[in-house]
Amino acid sequence: MKLSRLLTILIFLYGNNLLAQGIVPRVYVNVPEENLRAAPNGRKIGTLTKGTETVVLSENDKWVKVQITGWIWKESMTTIRPSTGKGEYRALHILVETREQAEEILAQLKAGKDFIQLAKEKSKSPSSVKGGDLGYFNKGDFDPKIESVIAGLQMNEISSIFETSYGFNIFKRIE
Numbered sequence: 330m331k332l333s334r335l336l337t338i339l340i341f342l343y344g345n346n347l348l349a350q351g352i353v354p355r356v357y358v359n360v361p362e363e364n365l366r367a368a369p370n371g372r373k374i375g376t377l378t379k380g381t382e383t384v385v386l387s388e389n390d391k392w393v394k395v396q397i398t399g400w401i402w403k404e405s406m407t408t409i410r411p412s413t414g415k416g417e418y419r420a421l422h423i424l425v426e427t428r429e430q431a432e433e434i435l436a437q438l439k440a441g442k443d444f445i446q447l448a449k450e451k452s453k454s455p456s457s458v459k460g461g462d463l464g465y466f467n468k469g470d471f472d473p474k475i476e477s478v479i480a481g482l483q484m485n486e487i488s489s490i491f492e493t494s495y496g497f498n499i500f501k502r503i504e
Contacts, residue, residue, distance in 0.1 A: 354385050356395070365397075368476075371469030387494070417468060419504035420479045421461040423447060424454035424496050431490045431497035438487050444501050453496065465504070475500075 358381040365375040369392040377383070383395035421444050425431050434447055448454075448461030456463055468476060475498070478491050482502035491498045 355382055356385055356393075357382055367469050368472050371471075371473070372467065417466070418476075418479055418502065419465050420463050420482075421445065421448060421501040421503060422454050422456050422463050423452040423461055423499045424457075425451060426453065426496045428490065428492075428497050431499060435487070435490060435499055438499070438501075444487070461501075 358377045358379050361379050363377045363381075364373045365377055366372065367374050369389065377397070381397065383397050386394045386396055388394065423431075423434055423444070425434065430451070434451055437447060438444060445460030445462075448457050451457075452461055454461065468480075470476075471479075472493070475491070475493065478488050478498075479500050479502055482488055482500065484502060484504070486502060488498075488500040491500070
């Protein structure tokens with residue numbers, strides 16, 4: 330049975346319920362080295378070696394989003410994300426659960442309501458506390474579909490409603 334088919338079955342059968350119970354589907358790297366990427370086809374953020382245990386969080390056609398647990402030297406860590414430069418893009422984001430909520434927010438934005446204020450009030454995204462500000466990012470930092478939506482916007486342009494597995498999204502490119 331293909332690994333992708335097996336993973337689909339495991340995710341379907343076990344899902345998030347098992348994650349909550351501490352029983353999770355585990356898979357292992359089966360090649361000498363595998364690149365760990367920020368998003369499918371995104372920038373490389375690390376390398377996993379053969380035998381590394383991972384937990385499957387989600388998957389699409391050719392990619393599997395995994396979680397790894399390991400130990401690294403404490404003094405190597407910081408709470409500040411290192412910058413590799415200013416970044417190529419900067420955008421604001423609103424995430425809601427239903428299309429109806431997104432349509433209501435989009436109508437308010439078109440009527441001139443402040444994006445930052447609506448993000449703080451309505452968005453369920455972690456970025457809502459910062460008015461939806463995703464900060465600076467580069468190609469490969471997010472899902473390619475999300476990046477293409479943001480990259481296709483002019484400065485200060487608001488996107489149409491964009492559906493992901495997390496809900497319904499609205500973006501505004503600010504740089």
